[in-house]
């Protein structure tokens with residue numbers, strides 16, 4: 189979970205099998221599980237802002253907000269995902285570092301940690317690491 193500066197709450201979550209989600213969370217709303225997931229819709233249930241869809245999984249973990257963007261650590265997705273809340277699109281910002289467990293934004297930098305030694309990853313040299321990357325403004 190993370191919050192924007194105005195207090196809007198966002199959460200990433202795993203689907204049952206694929207259909208991972210990023211949701212804007214409001215008190216009292218029903219986000220569908222286990223009745224609907226991913227792109228499915230149902231009256232009085234909220235569908236996600238973003239989903240990995242039926243074919244892909246991100247296995248989202250930690251999450252951070254900065255400047256109308258959400259940054260999500262992806263374990264199975266093996267990436268740092270960047271979700272643009274204004275353009276309503278997302279991309280893989282960082283790849284090739286293996287499983288990414290958690291993310292933090294501070295001092296105009298994105299910090300994240302790899303987690304290839306958690307028993308599910310492929311160990312790389314000198315794993316695991318804390319990375320720092322300047323955020324472009």
Ligand SMILES: [Ca+2]
Nearest residue numbers: 219220221225
């Ligand atoms: Ca949902």
